[in-house]
Amino acid sequence: MSINRTKMTKEEAELFQKTAEAMRLFSENPNAARRFLDALKKGAFSEARMSLNASLDRRREEGRNAAVPSGVSSGKPKK
Numbered sequence: 001m002s003i004n005r006t007k008m009t010k011e012e013a014e015l016f017q018k019t020a021e022a023m024r025l026f027s028e029n030p031n032a033a034r035r036f037l038d039a040l041k042k043g044a045f046s047e048a049r050m051s052l053n054a055s056l057d058r059r060r061e062e063g064r065n066a067a068v069p070s071g072v073s074s075g076k077p078k079k
Contacts, residue, residue, distance in 0.1 A: 022052060025059050 008016065026033035032055040039048035 018056075021056060021059075025052075025055055029055065029059075 026036070032051070035051045035055070036048050039045075039051055
């Protein structure tokens with residue numbers, strides 16, 4: 001059986017990436033999913049988008065903070 005495969009556009013690839021990231025976020029943080037869905041139920045689509053973006057930003061920041069070892073010097077000599 002042959003399958004017709006087409007390349008994703010840049011926009012489609014970015015949307016796919018953001019969707020995958022949101023799905024991971026929702027599986028790890030049910031409160032984020034609840035806030036997003038509550039906003040959708042109210043018809044507040046910009047609120048839903050802002051809620052999702054804020055949750056994704058917090059998740060990214062937590063990931064960056066976890067990647068930085070706590071014992072790393074700030075570059076300032078200790079007195």
